[in-house]
Amino acid sequence: MEGKKSEVEVAKEAYEQCHGKLQNLHNMMRSVSDSMRRSELTLQELERLDNSTPTYKSVGRIFLKAPINEIKEDLVYAYTKSKEKSTTLEAQRPRLETDFKTSLEHYQTLVRQ
Numbered sequence: 860m861e862g863k864k865s866e867v868e869v870a871k872e873a874y875e876q877c878h879g880k881l882q883n884l885h886n887m888m889r890s891v892s893d894s895m896r897r898s899e900l901t902l903q904e905l906e907r908l909d910n911s912t913p914t915y916k917s918v919g920r921i922f923l924k925a926p927i928n929e930i931k932e933d934l935v936y937a938y939t940k941s942k943e944k945s946t947t948l949e950a951q952r953p954r955l956e957t958d959f960k961t962s963l964e965h966y967q968t969l970v971r972q
Contacts, residue, residue, distance in 0.1 A: 892945065902935070916933065
């Protein structure tokens with residue numbers, strides 16, 4: 860019986876670990892999506908401004924005066940990097956979901972016995 864209990868505990872830990880990884884992935888995907896959306900909205904706002912409008916970019920806790928084109932380039936770069944990260948995370952999701960379902964089924968099987 861002791862061997863059975865430890866096998867159930869191991870299965871439960873594997874299930875919890877897979878669940879944590881899946882939650883982490885969803886949180887990261889949400890964060891990347893928010894970052895992409897923020898870049899898009901800021902670019903839309905900057906498009907309405909004249910090129911001679913004084914603009915500033917945030918660097919840590921300070922703001923530095925920067926040409927509007929430089930700020931747009933930085934936002935496009937940030938959007939592109941976020942898009943790449945989103946694609947990478949999306950590719951990981953099916954494997955993690957499969958691992959999660961497998962570990963859950965294994966745990967449930969052991970608990971029923």
